[in-house]
Amino acid sequence: MDFKSVEKKWNEYWEKEGINSYDKEHPEKKYYVLEMFSYPSGSNLHLGHWYNYAPSDSFARFKKMQGYNVFQPMGFDAFGLPAENYAIKTGIHPEDSTKKNIATMEKQLKSIGAMFDWSSLLYTCSPEYYKWTQWLFIQLYKHGLAYQKQSPVNWCPSCNTVIANEQVVDGKCERCGAEIVRKNMTQWFLKITDYAEELINCLDKLDWPEKTLTMQRNWIGKSEGGEVVFPMGDDKITVFTTRADTLMGVSYVVLAPEHSLVDKITTPECRKAVEEYKTAASKASDIDRLSTVKEKTGVFTGAYCTHPISGEKIPVWIADYCLATYGTGAVMGVPAHDTRDYEFAKKFGLKINRVIKSKDGSPDELPYTEYGVIVNSGAFDGMTTAEGKKTILAFLNKKGLGGVKINYRLRDWSVSRQRYWGAPIPIIHCDHCGAVPVPEEDLPVRLPYDVNFTPDGQSPLRKCESFINTICPVCGRPAHRDPDTLDTFVCSSWYYLRYPDSKNPDKPFDPKKINKMLPVDKYIGGAEHACMHLLYSRFITKALRDMGYLDFDEPFTSLVHQGLILGSDGEKMSKSKGNAVNPDYLVEKYGSDVLRLYLMFGFSYTEGGPWNDDGIKSISKFLDRVERAVDVAITRKGQKVDEKEKRELEYALNYCIKKVTEDMETFSFNTAVARIMELVNTMYKCDNAGDLYFETCEKLIRILAPLVPHFAEEMHERMGFKPSIFREKYPVCDESKLVKDEVEVAVQINSKMRSKIVIPTSLSEEEAKEFLLKNEKIAEMLGGAAIKKFIFIKGRLINIII
RNA sequence: GCCCAAGUGGCGGAAUGGCAGACGCAAAGGACUUAAAAUCCUUCGAAGGAAACUUCGUGCCGGUUCGAGUCCGGCCUUGGGCACCA
Numbered sequence: 022m023d024f025k026s027v028e029k030k031w032n033e034y035w036e037k038e039g040i041n042s043y044d045k046e047h048p049e050k051k052y053y054v055l056e057m058f059s060y061p062s063g064s065n066l067h068l069g070h071w072y073n074y075a076p077s078d079s080f081a082r083f084k085k086m087q088g089y090n091v092f093q094p095m096g097f098d099a100f101g102l103p104a105e106n107y108a109i110k111t112g113i114h115p116e117d118s119t120k121k122n123i124a125t126m127e128k129q130l131k132s133i134g135a136m137f138d139w140s141s142l143l144y145t146c147s148p149e150y151y152k153w154t155q156w157l158f159i160q161l162y163k164h165g166l167a168y169q170k171q172s173p174v175n176w177c178p179s180c181n182t183v184i185a186n187e188q189v190v191d192g193k194c195e196r197c198g199a200e201i202v203r204k205n206m207t208q209w210f211l212k213i214t215d216y217a218e219e220l221i222n223c224l225d226k227l228d229w230p231e232k233t234l235t236m237q238r239n240w241i242g243k244s245e246g247g248e249v250v251f252p253m254g255d256d257k258i259t260v261f262t263t264r265a266d267t268l269m270g271v272s273y274v275v276l277a278p279e280h281s282l283v284d285k286i287t288t289p290e291c292r293k294a295v296e297e298y299k300t301a302a303s304k305a306s307d308i309d310r311l312s313t314v315k316e317k318t319g320v321f322t323g324a325y326c327t328h329p330i331s332g333e334k335i336p337v338w339i340a341d342y343c344l345a346t347y348g349t350g351a352v353m354g355v356p357a358h359d360t361r362d363y364e365f366a367k368k369f370g371l372k373i374n375r376v377i378k379s380k381d382g383s384p385d386e387l388p389y390t391e392y393g394v395i396v397n398s399g400a401f402d403g404m405t406t407a408e409g410k411k412t413i414l415a416f417l418n419k420k421g422l423g424g425v426k427i428n429y430r431l432r433d434w435s436v437s438r439q440r441y442w443g444a445p446i447p448i449i450h451c452d453h454c455g456a457v458p459v460p461e462e463d464l465p466v467r468l469p470y471d472v473n474f475t476p477d478g479q480s481p482l483r484k485c486e487s488f489i490n491t492i493c494p495v496c497g498r499p500a501h502r503d504p505d506t507l508d509t510f511v512c513s514s515w516y517y518l519r520y521p522d523s524k525n526p527d528k529p530f531d532p533k534k535i536n537k538m539l540p541v542d543k544y545i546g547g548a549e550h551a552c553m554h555l556l557y558s559r560f561i562t563k564a565l566r567d568m569g570y571l572d573f574d575e576p577f578t579s580l581v582h583q584g585l586i587l588g589s590d591g592e593k594m595s596k597s598k599g600n601a602v603n604p605d606y607l608v609e610k611y612g613s614d615v616l617r618l619y620l621m622f623g624f625s626y627t628e629g630g631p632w633n634d635d636g637i638k639s640i641s642k643f644l645d646r647v648e649r650a651v652d653v654a655i656t657r658k659g660q661k662v663d664e665k666e667k668r669e670l671e672y673a674l675n676y677c678i679k680k681v682t683e684d685m686e687t688f689s690f691n692t693a694v695a696r697i698m699e700l701v702n703t704m705y706k707c708d709n710a711g712d713l714y715f716e717t718c719e720k721l722i723r724i725l726a727p728l729v730p731h732f733a734e735e736m737h738e739r740m741g742f743k744p745s746i747f748r749e750k751y752p753v754c755d756e757s758k759l760v761k762d763e764v765e766v767a768v769q770i771n772s773k774m775r776s777k778i779v780i781p782t783s784l785s786e787e788e789a790k791e792f793l794l795k796n797e798k799i800a801e802m803l804g805g806a807a808i809k810k811f812i813f814i815k816g817r818l819i820n821i822i823i
Numbered sequence: 824g825c826c827c828a829a830g831u832g833g834c835g836g837a838a839u840g841g842c843a844g845a846c847g848c849a850a851a852g853g854a855c856u857u858a859a860a861a862u863c864c865u866u867c868g869a870a871g872g873a874a875a876c877u878u879c880g881u882g883c884c885g886g887u888u889c890g891a892g893u894c895c896g897g898c899c900u901u902g903g904g905c906a907c908c909a
Binding site for chain 1: 890
């Protein structure tokens with residue numbers, strides 16, 4: 022078969038007949054299939070994109086043939102750092118390179134032959150889109166979900182610019198090798214923490230991979246504990262702890278080096294050491310700081326606070342294992358019952374006070390971090406850990422020195438980027454009125470084209486006078502725009518809401534439309550987004566719901582992660598390693614149907630694996646084999662059917678339909694293809710199935726249609742049916758054809774495989790026992806021994822314990 | 824370091840706690856052919872055995888169970904994420 026002309030023929034036909042587009046008249050049967058959109062960084066689609074999109078498209082087509090009205094849109098996540106870096110290196114403007122890349126990728130996407138609804142195409146970098154990203158930011162601001170605060174960034178003193186985590190290699194700037202320091206800057210944050218509780222609770226109702234749910238739960242990191250206040254003259258230090266029961270064992274308190282009290286409380290004699298320590302800490306990443314193998318470091322501030330119960334003087338230290346971003350940025354040190362505190366106290370000679378003993382006298386060497394019974398704690402002695410936590414926090418609460426507190430590891434979402442290639446933050450800073458949102462009628466705040474974005478210490482937009490200078494929309498006095506752009510995760514946190522109404526000039530979306538079309542029924546993308554993109558999207562959906570713009574709680578009902586296709590060397594594909602595989606060449610050589618079927622058959626979809634094209638030829642051969650079966654079927658049409666072959670073929674067909682339907686539903690494409698191959702193998706053994714052969718072949722082609730759409734459409738037509746096969750129904754299994762009178766079961770004696778035996782399917786356990794004991798071979802193996810236990814697994818196995 | 828996964832023949836990979844290796848690749852043998860390609864058929868985890876068959880075998884160590892690739896505990900290795908790559 023000449024696949025090139027076949028692919029062209031049917032792509033044109035589908036386009037002309039509107040086979041791929043969503044039918045707006047029937048939203049009641051909608052099925053929204055969405056693949057994570059691509060970032061146009063490289064100049065073309067790689068095999069990984071194909072692996073995401075082609076099998077997902079087969080799933081979408083499967084759903085369409087099951088009678089759903091499928092909506093499958095496509096777009097580009099087009100803002101971001103790589104385009105900007107590329108521009109700094111080559112001088113090619115991000116807008117130009119991005120547009121060019123998108124054009125190439127669009128063409129390639131069309132070569133997949135996927136049923137994307139191109140009429141709803143969107144790019145996040147177009148003003149028609151980012152106008153509404155800005156609108157979203159303003160709504161969040163107006164509802165108290167966006168605020169500014171000081172926060173550290175990676176600062177390269179030599180390039181004189183903020184650099185991304187990715188560009189920091191071993192604490193040094195990737196570009197110039199200078200040592201990176203962390204520097205505080207005022208930045209915008211979104212209050213995702215307001216939704217922490219709901220973001221955890223709603224996970225239970227999502228059809229998502231278990232591992233992703235676990236990762237999100239851990240990322241949000243709910244921990245129930247309490248706050249304890251350590252007074253300090255006019256000031257106080259508040260710590261968060263999950264072990265209030267160990268409060269009487271506190272021997273020191275630690276502040277994060279960035280804690281706001283540090284400068285104030287440090288005594289003159291300690292100042293030099295504290296300053297040096299702060300500088301050193303600003304160079305370490307959080308990952309290094311939290312390492313449990315690294316030796317603990319810290320310095321004494323010279324200051325003391327007061328124990329809230331005993332009134333004892335407690336020394337205040339700073340140490341980098343305490344992070345400013347978690348809890349209150351301060352922890353109490355209980356060396357006897359915390360591993361990190363124990364190491365710290367040992368190193369710096371701080372007191373170690375045991376206040377917990379094991380309940381049952383089992384070994385409880387220090388540091389003893391298990392739960393137990395309280396000792397050496399005055400009135401609290403004898404209480405269990407659980408009682409102690411409650412009692413101590415209640416006691417503190419009465420004194421106004423603490424109480425129960427739930428803490429989350431989740432931090433607010435930092436969205437300011439000191440970059441050019443992003444959506445400008447729609448805020449005007451006025452000396453008189455403060456931060457003022459740009460009026461909605463003035464949106465979008467356009468990203469100017471002619472900007473010098475070479476790094477030199479400032480956000481690129483700050484240097485663009487025509488952009489930065491404006492007037493305050495409230496008081497009319499001169500003011501300046503926010504010079505930063507939004508994190509691209511903001512753009513991608515709501516795109517699934519725009520697709521169903523992507524050309525709407527007046528609103529980001531029509532609530533009526535999206536309330537019908539969403540949530541997304543099946544969302545497909547890489548597991549690398551498990552925590553960030555997926556969590557941000559959930560947050561934005563909930564925030565918009567609470568503002569009244571939509572009426573569902575979760576954006577993605579069901580989620581699937583495709584695995585990663587690696588280079589043939591087992592490494593992640595990348596240009597620099599030279600192991601990237603170009604799908605265009607494969608499409609050219611084998612055709613898009615063969616490539617997509619190979620991707621589905623050769624890998625476990627959720628696992629992925631190293632690329633290897635050894636088997637791709639066999640897929641071509643398999644389709645040739647199917648084609649020959651079709652030609653044979655045509656010659657046998659109307660012929661008589663042999664009874665024995667009839668039963669065999671009917672069983673094979675219905676078994677195939679049943680299994681493939683289940684496998685398609687769960688994205689188990691490799692086993693689906695295997696079951697289809699089995700059916701074809703059976704068909705090749707049938708020489709006298711006549712008309713039934715033709716009928717089987719007709720169904721086979723329909724089962725294949727979602728997997729190899731062009732090929733199937735061609736075969737369907739060749740068999741004399743009217744196109745399009747995608748208007749036909751997916752075959753349904755006839756269970757009655759799967760009933761068998763006899764079944765082969767395994768026979769084990771003392772759990773060892775001994776034999777196999779064919780027994781009537783309908784036998785009960787008792788009947789099976791009787792049947793088995795009558796069998797000479799089995800009786801011989803048992804040798805007359807008494808049966809202790811008889812285990813019967815219907816249709817599978819019998820185990821006799823003697 | 825922390826969180827989350829994965830590890831099965833020469834290879835890609837199958838296996839609701841119940842016959843390990845479906846399906847395919849590679850390899851070997853055969854049929855057809857003047858020949859090759861294509862196609863069709865057969866064999867194909869390891870060791871032993873003429874064979875029937877037996878023993879071993881799912882990263883490593885231990886446990887639960889009549890029965891473990893699958894569940895539990897502890898390791899090892901690889902991959903993803905760790906909040907400014909997207």
